[in-house]
Amino acid sequence: MEGTVLKRIRGYTKALSITLWVVIFAFIGTTFLVWGFRSASGPGGETGSIAAVEGEQIPYAEYQQAYQRQYRQYQEKLGEKFDEKILEQLNLKGQVVEGLIGRRLLLHEARRLGIVISSDELVAEITTMPAFSDATGFNRARYLQTLQSARLTPEKFEEGLREDLLLRKVEEWVKGGVHLLPDEAWEAFRFNRASIKAEYIVFSDPKAQQTAIQNVVGLAKDKKPWEEIVRTSGLKPLVSASFAWDRDLPQIPDQERFKETALAMERGAISPIVQGAKVSYILRVIERKDPDPAEFEREKAQFSLGLLGRKREQVFADWIRQARARAKVKIETANL
Known part of the structure; x- marks a missing residue:
């Protein structure tokens, strides 16, 4: 009533x-x-x-x-x-x-x-x-x-x-x-503010280059040296300019996937195959400069609040898709 x-x-x-x-x-x-x-x-x-x-x-x-x-x-x-x-x-x-x-x-x-x-x-x-x-x-x-x-x-x-x-x-x-995990805010801050330079191989026609890609994938999984991966690919590696998440890389097709992969890697690490809509890559981080932890501490409260809001929106959107x-x-x- x-x-x-x-x-x-x-x-x-x-x-x-x-x-x-x-x-x-x-x-x-x-x-x-x-x-x-x-x-x-x-x-x-x-x-x-x-x-x-x-x-x-x-x-x-x-x-x-x-x-x-x-x-x-x-x-x-x-x-x-x-x-x-x-x-x-x-x-x-x-x-x-x-x-x-x-x-x-x-x-x-x-x-x-x-x-x-x-x-x-x-x-x-x-x-x-x-x-x-x-x-x-x-x-x-x-x-x-x-x-x-x-x-x-x-x-x-x-x-x-x-x-x-x-x-x-x-x-x-x-x-x-x-909620945010203990180190999640710092890792996200590090991802967003890091400066990266990468060496990479471009597979411009992934369908036609499937054999080369599979060979490279096998070497990467076995943690073989980058030089061996390059030789096996038969392609000439390229080197990017230094970039951060908010910097445009016009020379790189499907750059969002490229940057997303590279910024999550440590110096010297070799990626799996990065499959974009147009091309595929394999890359190695040759330089990485992380943000100053003191800068993070100054911005931690506001940055964490924004990150939590975005995480909650994403989780809710995923929950709706599952429903x-x-x-x-x-x-x-x-x-x-």
Whole structure:
């Protein structure tokens, strides 16, 4: 049963149709802005669904509203440069569908984990929203008036908000279990600030050079000298300029993979084969200059905080992908 406070917030209002979710959520900035928004009915009497997640249908009307909202956002952002061909290149339809699927998946995971939002939590969220407050704090009349302006009933608004809070709680639950290992901040700082020079062999046509690559791989695994690896490759090694993570290496195709590999290596170490989209490499670090530990100590707190945030985002994204992979999802492509 809902608490007395929540009932007082709602008051007594007549039922209103649901057509302008985006108005309210533009005010309060909830996860509806990421995943899309829900509606009990769609424009034009559209029927059918665009997908099902664990047997739960995603109505076409919900997809249509989410698509239109994203469409308008691109229009506003691009202005005169807006072209519908850009939306096709971005696969906007697919993005919207996956967003709605992702929302359903997280709600499903919340139920599986037993995560709930109490009436007290819902009341606390509503009563701290600036859109519903005046100089003295939460204003019930303003709350009802704002909802009425958006043609929302309190029940429908609170239903959507409760789901938003569930999504937030699931995210917090996943991220809350992620922490930095004892030396992780220093190793990341070292990776980002080190200066490296590498000697490398380029396999410009990996498919045609598979035999040479396999021979080199075997020598590298057996920890043979670099000079023997070079002779076996039959190729002339090249030497890079000194570089750090943020320095461009225009002469090296697939440089992100190249830098990522080299910066994780110690001086004198030989890499495994680095497979890029265009070429493959094997490389040896010939010079390495690490950052001053005193510099790390000065920046440790702020750097660690940023690193932890990125790690939590990555873990959460991986967790969602895993949930997506094991879920029963069916997309009705004919309805898009």
